Amino acid sequence: MKRCLICNTYYDLQRNCPSCGAFPAKLGGFDAYAPDLAYGGGGFKPSYFAELARLEESNFWFCARNKIILWALKKYAPRFTSFLEIGCGTGYVLSGVAKNFPNASLQGSEIFVEGLSFASQRLPCVNLMQMDARAIPFCEEFDVVGAFDVLEHIKEDDVVLREIHRALKPQGIIILTVPQHTWLWSAADEYACHERRYASNEILSKVKAAGFYALKSTSFITTLLPAMMASRFSKKHVGEKYDLTAELKISPILNFTFARILDLEISAIKLGINLPVGGSRLVVCQKI
Ligand SMILES: [Zn+2]
Numbered sequence: 001m002k003r004c005l006i007c008n009t010y011y012d013l014q015r016n017c018p019s020c021g022a023f024p025a026k027l028g029g030f031d032a033y034a035p036d037l038a039y040g041g042g043g044f045k046p047s048y049f050a051e052l053a054r055l056e057e058s059n060f061w062f063c064a065r066n067k068i069i070l071w072a073l074k075k076y077a078p079r080f081t082s083f084l085e086i087g088c089g090t091g092y093v094l095s096g097v098a099k100n101f102p103n104a105s106l107q108g109s110e111i112f113v114e115g116l117s118f119a120s121q122r123l124p125c126v127n128l129m130q131m132d133a134r135a136i137p138f139c140e141e142f143d144v145v146g147a148f149d150v151l152e153h154i155k156e157d158d159v160v161l162r163e164i165h166r167a168l169k170p171q172g173i174i175i176l177t178v179p180q181h182t183w184l185w186s187a188a189d190e191y192a193c194h195e196r197r198y199a200s201n202e203i204l205s206k207v208k209a210a211g212f213y214a215l216k217s218t219s220f221i222t223t224l225l226p227a228m229m230a231s232r233f234s235k236k237h238v239g240e241k242y243d244l245t246a247e248l249k250i251s252p253i254l255n256f257t258f259a260r261i262l263d264l265e266i267s268a269i270k271l272g273i274n275l276p277v278g279g280s281r282l283v284v285c286q287k288i
Helices: 048-055 060-076 092-100 113-122 157-167 187-191 202-209 225-233 252-270
Strands: 025-027 030-032 082-086 105-110 127-130 142-148 168-179 212-220 280-287
Touching: 030 113, 048 113, 060 092, 060 142, 060 168, 060 212, 060 252, 060 280, 082 092, 082 157, 092 105, 092 113, 105 113, 113 127, 142 157, 157 168, 157 202, 168 202, 168 212, 187 225, 202 212, 202 280, 212 252
Parallel strands: 030 127, 082 105, 082 142, 105 127, 142 168
Antiparallel strands: 025 030, 168 280, 212 280
16 A cells, blocks of 8 residues: 555555645656655765666675575565565665566665666666655555665664554565674765664664564674775774775675675575674564
């Protein structure tokens, strides 16, 4: 069902709210549910999208994260038919989901219209919308909702989790990835407009508080944690000029090596091992 953000009426299919007549704006060809935030919503630098779109397809980190997300979908929601990604950016994750689940109905949302423009080039068959994750215009609509390295950009992450809970069908699945360990905070997090890095149990506690039951919680980017610490702590000082994309522009040999190392830890996660430390955390939970 859709949910009217003006009068909170639930309704199906039609574009206009049957109660108050409200309907989403159109920006750049996309339905826009929070048009005031579409170009200056904060929490991210839209200029970063072009660089991301160029780098993420071959970069070890984005490839490894996609493998983990696709594994989680296959294991915990093997028969899902509807999926919403919040903060879909340039659509790299959605493109992997589309290839692996060709019959599923996929939707992607992003607060910045600029990201949606890149995503629509990758994903001509996916429904994309501009939306504020703190006000999701759906109720019991999706089998799975994912947000991958998104919550750390939003001050009111607890609000977002409650909105996702309402947007999921009963027993629906939430899949999240977040940056982990407060002690890893560095200039890279400031550059990326992060509100926080999560302590080990913090994200799971917040998801449970929003009404979910935990199915899986594990660190990842564990084996590369020493390399990550070396990179981050060499430029830790606040205000120091920092180029996050420099971390992504590594040599092809190093990129290949890091990818194979991460394949080993992905194998461990697939075997059921929950890794205690790592640059990121994966959480999979079910709506109670
Ligand atoms: Zn209404």
